Amino acid sequence: xxxxxxxxxxxxxxxxxxxxxxxxLAACEGQLPTPTAxxxxxxxxxxxxxxxxxxxxxxxxxxxxxxxxxxxxxxxxVMGGPQLEIRTSQATIAQKSxxxxxxxxxxxxxxxxxxxxxxxxxxxxxxxxTTTEDQQSxxxxxxxxxxxxxxxxxxxxxxxxxxxxxxxxxxxxxxxQMGTAKDEGLVVTPTEALTQYADVLQNGxxxxxxxxxxxxxxxxxxxxxxxxxxxxxxxxxxTQSQTFTAVPDQMWIMRTADGGDLVVGRIxxxxxxxxxxxxxxQPASDDEKILYxxxxxxxxxxxxxxxxxxxxVPQSGDGAQVTAVGADRQPVKVEAL
Amino acid sequence: xxxxxxxxxxxxISAEESESETNDSGENKxxxxxxxxxxxxxxxxxxxxxxxIFGLLAVASVVLGVLNATxxxxxxxxxxxxxxxxxxxxxxxxxxxxxxxxxVTLSVDPxxxxxxxxxxxxxxxxxxxxxxxxxxxxxxxxLSSWTSLSTQTSKATGQVEATDSENAVEFKDxxxxxxxxxxxxxxxxxxxxxxxxxxxxxxxxxxxxxxGAQVSMHWVRxxxxxxxxxxxLSGGLLAVVAVLCASVFAMPPHKRRKRxxxxxxxIHTDLSFAERAExxxxxxxxxxxxxxxxxxxxxxxxxxxxxxxxxxANGANGSGEQIGTPVIVDPASRNLVADxxxxxxxxxxxxxxxxxxxxxxxxxAVTSAADAADSTEFATSARPVDEEATSVITSDELAAYFxxxxxxxxxxxxxxxxxxxxxxEEGGNR
Numbered sequence: 001x002x003x004x005x006x007x008x009x010x011x012x013x014x015x016x017x018x019x020x021x022x023x024x025l026a027a028c029e030g031q032l033p034t035p036t037a038x039x040x041x042x043x044x045x046x047x048x049x050x051x052x053x054x055x056x057x058x059x060x061x062x063x064x065x066x067x068x069x070x071x072x073x074x075x076x077x078v079m080g081g082p083q084l085e086i087r088t089s090q091a092t093i094a095q096k097s098x099x100x101x102x103x104x105x106x107x108x109x110x111x112x113x114x115x116x117x118x119x120x121x122x123x124x125x126x127x128x129x130t131t132t133e134d135q136q137s138x139x140x141x142x143x144x145x146x147x148x149x150x151x152x153x154x155x156x157x158x159x160x161x162x163x164x165x166x167x168x169x170x171x172x173x174x175x176x177q178m179g180t181a182k183d184e185g186l187v188v189t190p191t192e193a194l195t196q197y198a199d200v201l202q203n204g205x206x207x208x209x210x211x212x213x214x215x216x217x218x219x220x221x222x223x224x225x226x227x228x229x230x231x232x233x234x235x236x237x238x239t240q241s242q243t244f245t246a247v248p249d250q251m252w253i254m255r256t257a258d259g260g261d262l263v264v265g266r267i268x269x270x271x272x273x274x275x276x277x278x279x280x281x282q283p284a285s286d287d288e289k290i291l292y293x294x295x296x297x298x299x300x301x302x303x304x305x306x307x308x309x310x311x312x313v314p315q316s317g318d319g320a321q322v323t324a325v326g327a328d329r330q331p332v333k334v335e336a337l
Numbered sequence: 338x339x340x341x342x343x344x345x346x347x348x349x350i351s352a353e354e355s356e357s358e359t360n361d362s363g364e365n366k367x368x369x370x371x372x373x374x375x376x377x378x379x380x381x382x383x384x385x386x387x388x389x390i391f392g393l394l395a396v397a398s399v400v401l402g403v404l405n406a407t408x409x410x411x412x413x414x415x416x417x418x419x420x421x422x423x424x425x426x427x428x429x430x431x432x433x434x435x436x437x438x439x440x441v442t443l444s445v446d447p448x449x450x451x452x453x454x455x456x457x458x459x460x461x462x463x464x465x466x467x468x469x470x471x472x473x474x475x476x477x478x479x480l481s482s483w484t485s486l487s488t489q490t491s492k493a494t495g496q497v498e499a500t501d502s503e504n505a506v507e508f509k510d511x512x513x514x515x516x517x518x519x520x521x522x523x524x525x526x527x528x529x530x531x532x533x534x535x536x537x538x539x540x541x542x543x544x545x546x547x548x549g550a551q552v553s554m555h556w557v558r559x560x561x562x563x564x565x566x567x568x569x570l571s572g573g574l575l576a577v578v579a580v581l582c583a584s585v586f587a588m589p590p591h592k593r594r595k596r597x598x599x600x601x602x603x604i605h606t607d608l609s610f611a612e613r614a615e616x617x618x619x620x621x622x623x624x625x626x627x628x629x630x631x632x633x634x635x636x637x638x639x640x641x642x643x644x645x646x647x648x649x650a651n652g653a654n655g656s657g658e659q660i661g662t663p664v665i666v667d668p669a670s671r672n673l674v675a676d677x678x679x680x681x682x683x684x685x686x687x688x689x690x691x692x693x694x695x696x697x698x699x700x701x702a703v704t705s706a707a708d709a710a711d712s713t714e715f716a717t718s719a720r721p722v723d724e725e726a727t728s729v730i731t732s733d734e735l736a737a738y739f740x741x742x743x744x745x746x747x748x749x750x751x752x753x754x755x756x757x758x759x760x761x762e763e764g765g766n767r
Contacts, residue, residue: 030411030562035432035479036533044460044534048515055512119462148466149505151512 043117045175052113052125052172055143055152060108063087063154067104070095080144081155081250082266082306086330089291089306096290103159103328105132106139114254117175122146124155124178124252126262128166137162140310140326142252142264156252156264158310158326161217166325167256167312179253179261186261186313187320188212191248193313194265197324198244201267201307216324218309229273229284237276244269244307260314262325267307272337274300283334292334304333383587391579395572402568410565413558419477419486420448422549426474427488427539429554431461433479435531437556443537444525447550452542454550456526457514464536467513477552486554508540 047055059078066074072088079087087104094100107129114126125143132139142156160166170176181191188196196209204210204223213219226242233240244267251265275281280297283289288303310326376384415437421427434441447454459467468474473492481487509519515535518526528535541550 030564032480032483033436035430035436046460046462051512051515119466121466145512146504148463148469148513149511151506151510 043119043175043177045115045117045172046123047115047125049113049115049172052115052127052143053110055125056110056127056141057108059143059152059154060106063106067091067094067100078153079155080146080153081142082247082308083142083154083156085306085332086157086308086328089287089330089332093287093290096293097286101287101330102134102136105134105136106141106157107132111138112169113172114169115172115175116178116254118178121148124254125152126169126252126254126264128160137326140264144252155250156266156308156328158264158308158328160310160326161324164216164323164325167258167260167262167314169254169262170257176257177255179255179263181248181251181253183253183255183261183313185259185315187316187322188313190251190253190261190263190265190311190313191246193263193311193322194246194248194251194267194309197309197311197322198246198267201269202242202244212322214321214323216327218307218324218327218329233273233275236279238274238279238281239276240271240273242269242271256312258315260312263311263313265309265311267309269305269307271303271305272300273303281336285331288331288334291331292336294336296336298336300337302335302337303331304335306330306332377589379589380587383582387586388579388583391575391582395575395579398568398572398575402565402572405568406565411558411561413561414555415483415558416553416555417480417482417484417486418551418553419481419488420549420551421475421477421488423490423546424471424473424475425541425543425546426468426471427477427541427550427552428464428468428474429477429537430479431536432533433477434458434528434535434537434554435533436480437558439531440527440529440557441531442525442527442555443539444523444553444555445539445541445550446523446553447521447541447545447548449545449548450521452545453519453521454524454542454545455509455517455519455540456524457508457511457517457538457540458526458528458531458535459514459538461534461536463513464538467508467511467538477554486552514538 062074062078066072070091072091075084075087075091090101090104109130110127111130112128114128116123116125123145127141127143129139129141131137136159138160140156140158140160141154143152144155145152179190182189187193196207196212200207200209200213201219201222204219204226222242226240229240247266247268251263253264254262256262271284273281273284279299281299281301282297283292283301284303288301292301306329308328309324312323312325314320314322429443434443443456445454445456473490476489476491478487478489509517511517516526516528518524526537528537539550539552541548
């Protein structure tokens with residue numbers, strides 16, 4: 001009896017063992033995969049070109065709508081920095097003049113997109129558009145995302161100077177690195193470039209930094225304008241002064257392919273004209289006139305301008321100069337003192 | 338060696354060979370039934386135990402292979418679900434979305450449909466940036482099983498303070514998402530060409546952290562693991578092994594080896610190496626058996642070769658004294674005409690040696706010139722005594738022969754009739 005029972009037990013054990021061998025082979029989905037940590041050997045661009053286009057198109061569409069409504073209310077959602085002030089001023093002028101300033105036009109097609117690879121915020125995308133329909137020069141747009149919870153906004157636009165040679169950037173698929181205000185190894189740091197350029201604009205060839213900067217259209221135009229106005233004011237013993245103040249807080253920097261920096265920054269300027277001999281000081285342009293929006297003139301007129309400059313700061317080297325490659329300038333406030 | 342032996346030896350050898358062959362085959366025929374009746378222990382184990390085991394394993398492998406290819410086939414569609422509560426934002430870890438396939442569908446079904454839930458895809462750094470200002474968020478870190486997701490609650494870095502509400506945009510309006518979908522219930526978003534850096538972020542809405550939502554991820558695996566093929570392969574191999582066990586490996590090792598490798602030694606015991614190792618004989622027996630085997634092999638080799646023939650020739654010489662010189666008569670090599678003439682010559686009572694010469698001469702006259710060998714043979718057959726003398730070389734016999742010869746010559750000189758009788762006698766003996 002016990003012998004038989006033992007035999008049965010042995011068979012049972014054998015069957016259990018064979019089942020234990022066979023069952024793991026059955027009904028298996030395979031080894032459970034585990035996510036592999038992405039080995040980011042190279043920083044990836046923050047945006048794809050398609051995303052950049054989507055963002056830019058959204059901004060420009062909003063702009064167009066606000067322009068048509070002749071209202072500056074819509075601008076705030078898509079614009080910031082100096083561009084918001086410039087555009088608001090242009091819209092105010094357009095309300096009176098009936099049409100937007102031709103320099104406010106932003107083409108929808110792009111020639112080049114520079115996308116950063118930086119992980120943190122703020123992030124800036126530099127976009128160079130095509131020429132406008134009326135053959136104005138290309139626009140350099142700066143789209144900036146201040147934080148993760150905000151969206152990209154158009155913070156600066158500079159009209160590139162005719163015939164200027166732009167520095168090269170990395171292709172959008174690999175992305176460029178954003179520069180910082182204190183980048184070393186350049187002719188000057190970006191902050192210094194902006195402040196020194198403000199000094200050059202103010203003092204012209206008399207500036208001690210004049211040799212650091214190559215001659216450019218903005219300098220020439222401001223010098224011409226100043227001398228023209230000076231002629232008229234000097235006739236009635238008046239005085240005029242322009243002060244240029246760099247705003248390093250509103251500066252966007254992108255590293256170029258050759259190791260330099262393209263700096264887009266804001267320079268505020270105040271132009272004070274004081275007429276002599278008891279005369280009234282009047283606006284110097286139609287824009288100023290519309291902005292002033294009054295017939296009550298005094299002897300002194302103070303006009304506040306917002307300037308956007310784009311400076312290419314190359315790596316330091318023999319005879320290397322900072323070159324202004326684009327600018328925009330708009331009176332935003334006209335006061336009679 | 339005399340020409341006579343030249344004729345006889347090959348015949349003897351061939352006869353011996355055929356005899357030995359028949360002996361061998363006889364042995365084989367005797368041996369085979371013996372083995373069939375009582376197979377060796379080795380063959381019994383191989384055919385009775387090992388072969389069935391391999392056969393069963395082969396069948397089992399094929400059956401398992403078929404099962405794995407059919408009812409146990411890994412399903413191509415994998416859906417993993419988990420109910421997640423406790424935080425407003427749920428993000429997938431990098432690499433979780435493309436875990437099984439580039440195409441993945443992420444579905445979110447909020448427990449309460451009061452809030453709008455949104456699902457978005459974005460780059461890992463963007464998603465991390467979005468949740469950086471949260472106090473905590475939930476991470477989907479992978480699969481805990483094939484049907485459920487594993488989650489972890491993660492503290493945000495907290496370095497970024499929450500953006501002021503003026504500039505902040507709604508989750509669904511963020512520029513950073515490559516795609517976003519919102520709804521009050523069962524929101525599903527499909528991501529194609531998902532890369533490792535693509536992450537999904539789910540916004541359950543403000544205040545919905547406590548109620549939570551059911552999150553499920555669905556993949557259609559393009560590469561389903563094939564478990565059937567290894568089973569088929571091993572089944573095939575096991576079947577081959579089973580056949581080999583029943584045939585080649587069941588053979589006595591010496592038979593198998595003799596056929597396979599000519600130069601290998603044969604073992605005269607029926608024990609294989611393994612068996613002897615089992616019995617603990619290895620080391621004690623092996624050195625002994627090696628020279629023995631060698632000897633055996635040489636002997637066996639010689640049996641079929643020249644040495645064998647030598648041995649047989651010796652034996653024939655030994656027996657030649659007993660039976661008389663010739664055993665085999667070859668009619669083809671016999672010249673009857675010459676025989677008759679020789680007989681006639683002998684009858685003419687000529688001198689023995691001279692008579693041989695004349696007989697040779699007369700035979701040449703009668704037969705063709707090409708039959709030189711035959712005539713020579715006749716000539717040799719005509720003087721068998723001479724031949725005996727050359728083949729038997731013991732000195733006693735030689736001395737006896739000379740004594741007899743001298744006596745015979747003397748007798749033949751005395752009477753021709755006596756010599757005639759003697760020669761007749763000799764011929765009869767042949």
